[in-house]
Amino acid sequence: MLVLNPVSGNGSHAERVRKSADDAGFTVLETQASGEGVEFGRLAAAAGADLVAAAGGDGTVNEVLRGLDAADALDDVTFGVVPAGTGNNFAGNVGIEGIDHAFDVLAEGERRRIDVATADGERFLNSCIAGLTAEASASASPELKARLGVLAYVLNGLRAVTEFEGLPLAVEASCPGTEKTWTGDAVMVLVGNARRFPARGRSQANCEDGLLELTIVERSPPTNLLQEAAIHRLFGEETEHVTNLFASELRVDVRRDDPVGFSFDGETGTHGSLTMETGERTVELAVGETYEPTPE
């Protein structure tokens, strides 16, 4: 079964995906509204589908995965992704290069068991972010995203960065046998399951190791240099203001009264504190040829 979001990205993929899915023998469930991917994931599992694909962006992939999880079917199905969103970051991280390639991979690509992350009980596959980039992605309108693609996030990021006050946080990252803590004002908190946040190069993380990769970008005075510095860090060299940690369990406490907006695979929610963990090799996924089980 294939769950199709017909309006993700710029919406131009729908006809092509319907046709390829039909040719490949998939039953297609088309979402009519936000959130319906969860229900369709659950339905596909209940119907006994052994291969379930999500066609859309990272948000659609996340919804279908949550539906499979709600049906307690993560052990029983092979999951697949057909990139048809704006960023398609998760699909890229698992070696899926486009719509036609995705159908080849669904038919005969390698299957790997990958980690699934949980944040306060909700599943995510790719990343959880808070701070500047989360605010930027939440405030990028669908129209702007459709017109400019990923550039929309960057433009919004530039606009927001000068006004951003930082997030006062206490972070505890634990792996079996070790625990590290970080406290301070963060510009960004980037947690990757399948995604890594490098200054340059490939963004795939190791998603079979049972670990989350945490990147914290610290807010550094003076404020009037913040814009230049944050952009530099996002897209350029890493500096001493960037902390990288691995964790099998992660707790983020917000040290202010207002909760903070977090984005899970691109879908937002607000939290005053958040506990995250990974389930090692929780779901079988059809991956492309360039997927690296242990990326450098």
Ligand SMILES: Nc1ncnc2c1ncn2[C@@H]1O[C@H](COP(=O)(O)OP(=O)(O)OP(=O)(O)O)[C@@H](O)[C@H]1O
């Ligand atoms: N028929 C529909 N009408 C409106 N929204 C929908 C419909 N079907 C699904 N959605 C919503 O569309 C949203 C965006 O989807 P998705 O994240 O997959 O694409 P994207 O934002 O274009 O890509 P990406 O996250 O990769 O940048 C999801 O929140 C989903 O719930």
